[in-house]
Amino acid sequence: MTRFIMRRLAEIVPVLFVIVTLVFFMIRLAPGGPFDTEKSVPPEVLENLEAYYHLDQPLYRQYLMYLGRLVHGDLGPSFKNSNFSVNELIGLGFPVSLELGLYALAVALVIGLASGISASLKPNSARDYVPMSLAMAGICIPNFVLGPLLVLVFALWLGWLPSSGWDGPLYKILPALTLGAAYAAYIARLTRGSMLEVLSQDFIRTARAKGLSEARVVLRHALRGGIQPVVSFLGPAAAGLLSGSFVIETIFQIPGLGRLFVQAAFNRDYTMILGTVLFYASLILVFNLAVDVIEAFLDPRIREEHRNHA
Amino acid sequence: MPDAMQNGEILEQGGPSGAEKGTSLWKDAFHRLGKNRLALCGGIFLAFMVALSLATPWLAPYAYDAQDLKLGAASPSAGHWLGTDTLGRDQFTRILYGGRISLMVGFAATAVSLLVGVLYGAIAGYVGGRTDSVLMRIVDILYALPFTIFVVILMVFFGRNMMLLFLAIGAVQWLTMARIVRGQVLSLKQADFIDAAVVLGYSRRRIILRHIIPNVLGPVIVYTTLTIPNVMLLEAFLSFLGLGVQAPMSSWGVLIKEGADVMEEYPWLLLFPSIALSATLFALNFLGDGLRDALDPRAAKD
Amino acid sequence: MPLLDIDNLRTWFYTRNGVVRAVDGVSLQVEPGETLGIVGESGSGKSVANLSYLGLVPSPPGRIVSGTAMFDGIDLIKAPGPVLRSIRGKRISMIFQDPMTALNPYMTVGKQVMEPLLVHDGLGRAEAADRAVQMLESVGLQDAAGPEARMRAYPHQLSGGMRQRVMIAMALVTHPQLLIADEPTTALDVTVQAQILELIKQMQQRLGTAMILITHNLGVIAGTCDRVLVMYAGRFLESATTRDLFYSPRHPYTRALMDSMPSARKPGEDLYTIPGLPPELTSEIVGCPFAPRCAHAKDVCRRRPALLQEVAPNHATACTRVQAGEL
Numbered sequence: 001m002t003r004f005i006m007r008r009l010a011e012i013v014p015v016l017f018v019i020v021t022l023v024f025f026m027i028r029l030a031p032g033g034p035f036d037t038e039k040s041v042p043p044e045v046l047e048n049l050e051a052y053y054h055l056d057q058p059l060y061r062q063y064l065m066y067l068g069r070l071v072h073g074d075l076g077p078s079f080k081n082s083n084f085s086v087n088e089l090i091g092l093g094f095p096v097s098l099e100l101g102l103y104a105l106a107v108a109l110v111i112g113l114a115s116g117i118s119a120s121l122k123p124n125s126a127r128d129y130v131p132m133s134l135a136m137a138g139i140c141i142p143n144f145v146l147g148p149l150l151v152l153v154f155a156l157w158l159g160w161l162p163s164s165g166w167d168g169p170l171y172k173i174l175p176a177l178t179l180g181a182a183y184a185a186y187i188a189r190l191t192r193g194s195m196l197e198v199l200s201q202d203f204i205r206t207a208r209a210k211g212l213s214e215a216r217v218v219l220r221h222a223l224r225g226g227i228q229p230v231v232s233f234l235g236p237a238a239a240g241l242l243s244g245s246f247v248i249e250t251i252f253q254i255p256g257l258g259r260l261f262v263q264a265a266f267n268r269d270y271t272m273i274l275g276t277v278l279f280y281a282s283l284i285l286v287f288n289l290a291v292d293v294i295e296a297f298l299d300p301r302i303r304e305e306h307r308n309h310a
Numbered sequence: 311m312p313d314a315m316q317n318g319e320i321l322e323q324g325g326p327s328g329a330e331k332g333t334s335l336w337k338d339a340f341h342r343l344g345k346n347r348l349a350l351c352g353g354i355f356l357a358f359m360v361a362l363s364l365a366t367p368w369l370a371p372y373a374y375d376a377q378d379l380k381l382g383a384a385s386p387s388a389g390h391w392l393g394t395d396t397l398g399r400d401q402f403t404r405i406l407y408g409g410r411i412s413l414m415v416g417f418a419a420t421a422v423s424l425l426v427g428v429l430y431g432a433i434a435g436y437v438g439g440r441t442d443s444v445l446m447r448i449v450d451i452l453y454a455l456p457f458t459i460f461v462v463i464l465m466v467f468f469g470r471n472m473m474l475l476f477l478a479i480g481a482v483q484w485l486t487m488a489r490i491v492r493g494q495v496l497s498l499k500q501a502d503f504i505d506a507a508v509v510l511g512y513s514r515r516r517i518i519l520r521h522i523i524p525n526v527l528g529p530v531i532v533y534t535t536l537t538i539p540n541v542m543l544l545e546a547f548l549s550f551l552g553l554g555v556q557a558p559m560s561s562w563g564v565l566i567k568e569g570a571d572v573m574e575e576y577p578w579l580l581l582f583p584s585i586a587l588s589a590t591l592f593a594l595n596f597l598g599d600g601l602r603d604a605l606d607p608r609a610a611k612d
Numbered sequence: 613m614p615l616l617d618i619d620n621l622r623t624w625f626y627t628r629n630g631v632v633r634a635v636d637g638v639s640l641q642v643e644p645g646e647t648l649g650i651v652g653e654s655g656s657g658k659s660v661a662n663l664s665y666l667g668l669v670p671s672p673p674g675r676i677v678s679g680t681a682m683f684d685g686i687d688l689i690k691a692p693g694p695v696l697r698s699i700r701g702k703r704i705s706m707i708f709q710d711p712m713t714a715l716n717p718y719m720t721v722g723k724q725v726m727e728p729l730l731v732h733d734g735l736g737r738a739e740a741a742d743r744a745v746q747m748l749e750s751v752g753l754q755d756a757a758g759p760e761a762r763m764r765a766y767p768h769q770l771s772g773g774m775r776q777r778v779m780i781a782m783a784l785v786t787h788p789q790l791l792i793a794d795e796p797t798t799a800l801d802v803t804v805q806a807q808i809l810e811l812i813k814q815m816q817q818r819l820g821t822a823m824i825l826i827t828h829n830l831g832v833i834a835g836t837c838d839r840v841l842v843m844y845a846g847r848f849l850e851s852a853t854t855r856d857l858f859y860s861p862r863h864p865y866t867r868a869l870m871d872s873m874p875s876a877r878k879p880g881e882d883l884y885t886i887p888g889l890p891p892e893l894t895s896e897i898v899g900c901p902f903a904p905r906c907a908h909a910k911d912v913c914r915r916r917p918a919l920l921q922e923v924a925p926n927h928a929t930a931c932t933r934v935q936a937g938e939l
Contacts, residue, residue, distance in 0.1 A: 015450075015451050018451055019451070019455060023463065026464075026467070027463060027467055030468055136596075140539070140588050140591035140592045141588045141591075142543050142587070142588075144546070144550045144567070144570070145580075145584040145587065145588065147570075148566075148569075148570035148573055149580070152573050152574070152577060152580070201713060202708060202710060202713035202714045203713060203714055203717070205668060205708070206706075206714045206716070206779075206782075207716065208667075208668055208700070209666065209668060209701060209705070209706040210700070210701035210727060210728050210731070210782070211697040211698065211699070211700035211702055211728070211731065211732060212697070212701070212727070212731055213697065214693075216731070220719075221718075221719070224718040225717075225718060236453075239456075240456075246458075246462075246551060247547060247550060247551070250551070251570070261459065261462075262462065262551060265462050265463055265466045266466060268466070276459070277455075277456065277459055277460075277463070280459055281456060283456075284453075284456060298718065299717070299718060300718065300766040300768070301717060301766070301768050304768075304769075
């Protein structure tokens, strides 16, 4: 297993390299630059700025310089927030996004798994239809609709919760619910489907024939196989959740990484864009690896496969 | 050998009845779909929405950019069924035109992803070997791209026009389609009934047309139906961020964004476009689920 | 007193295409230590009949419409869940057809064999593990690295025959009074079938377990069972000792089955097949269910219900014409 993880970690580096290269040239070859909007800047100052950020150098040299810094883990200075490095900005935004993401993930897992499992145990009953209709709603009502609606009802009309900001526990309820809802819906549907499939398999009948309680049949025998698709889904989902959502952070005015990224994109803050893309990509890759490890942990057959390939 | 030839001929002559069975599988699926009330309602609603957007220029009571600043944002009334926005534009008209754009983006971007994904996946699966592993490695790398971010970058840096929107969304949606098609082609290549067809001496053309394509089609149709709502969501999301459709044109995403900004005073401006978008997404998802159940003979067995 | 006494059991499936009468009024008795064979084609209801009284038929769509199944003074069909569960896997165990899918792929063999002991006998882990190791040894599941290594194996690491040995160990580890073996050798390689059958017989004798052996293979019945029931379209058509059934089959269906065995033919001769197909079970069958395919059927066969009746000592048949002495 260790060898499998090591090999996969080694694979991440070239993938990240390809992504950096792709995005670097894509944004640099596009028209426009970070200092376009600052009309009032005198030409000499602009020249100084460009020299400071090495924008006056040929593109390939800038690319090599960027890579050189990257090797040391330095994502460079931000073009727009000149007092901050990209590392610092990510360090400021990510913890907020992470916290929001963890709450949303908890919401999604608890609601999604519970309703999915419960629905699969009594298919085509009210216990199936009601949560599954809600799940469908969760998928069809996008978070940028749900968010404002929740704010409208719980903040503006009822006045129970604050409408925006990130100052205390109460501020975190609506964003976490909004962000978690769609994921909860997906997880519920996935769980129901795969649990139904597992529960129809022969070894479940064997488990029942052994006289096990229904709880033991479900928890000990069915769940391992039943949550596998959820685990695979959780890789990309967790990466998305933990890195925050632009929309949620915009709606609720949360100072997370997502909002920083959108601002950076609009401002053509080259280093910040590259830095966040790299950061997100690493998150996705690491989570995908984590998923593979968990899957191997759940299924001995996958474990063996990894051993044979390593 | 002569025996095998003879058998081949007999079976080849049996071809027409085999083809009939093929169509009856589709008929069967269609029948099952017709019995699924939710899917049926979804399909009808969708057809209705498509008809509405096609007929919008004749149906819309006002011009989409006709402002009535004196009126301002008015609540629903006889003259303006769904009220007006802050610039006094008729909300019903705006939703009709917005739906046109949203649906068009949905279908066009899905078509792009369909074309790219199916071709890519089919080539990878059919050619196999090194080509396959290289092509799929590329897909793996692209999967690691945070693609909403990718689309945001694309839209920011390369102007915000509709064609680019189709391409950008299509470009990030084809990956899963490629994987599905490749997987399907690969498993079909190893399937016993394809071996049987080869042994019976059927031509490559016949095998591809009669055996491979019909079997790949099911999953492709299902996934396509489920891609459209995803694409529409993505478009609405981009428009919400101000990166999608530009004023004075609107899409449901734009309308929702505008509505959310003023929802405290004029909640109907948020509510109606949200309902339009969600109802369409519901319809597409129900139809997609229904198609999946109908086209998967395993799931239909009970 | 019989160990298990089933009377007039009916299990119907309520499907979209109508009511399938999979089991339609069957009765049987199993004496302690005895081996009863149930033979029939696939779809004849032999598995469903046995899954029914153990509460293992998925419901919906399955429903037990009538019948009692008395086991040690308890009617299994009316027994509440906890009571039924305390019998299932402890006093009545099952072996299934396909050891590939019937074992949990996510659990080690050892855990699966230990589980009944933990649940039913309240043993501690160490003790249960000891018993499981012993059991695995006695079903012939050995490993060069010792029996503990086998305990840690996962089903996919074992061959089909080995997996079925695990199934047997799992079923017998609680020393049940009744073992229901549902096609225990059908999914195995021919070379392994005899070994597994021999093992089941041995274990059964050693533990004094009664057994219901469900199979479509008359050959399997011949070497194993004391008594045989022939099942067709959800009913029993003939009941006899194994010897009687093979030497003097009375029901035309049983005779047709015997004739269908390839060994019943001389080399070079065409094989015998029963014309027609088993009946659809969605409509009620009034007369003899075999009548449409029977070479000896008369009008009366289609009209009058065919019920099992003794025609010789310990030999009953449901054929009206045999009962009337016409055949």
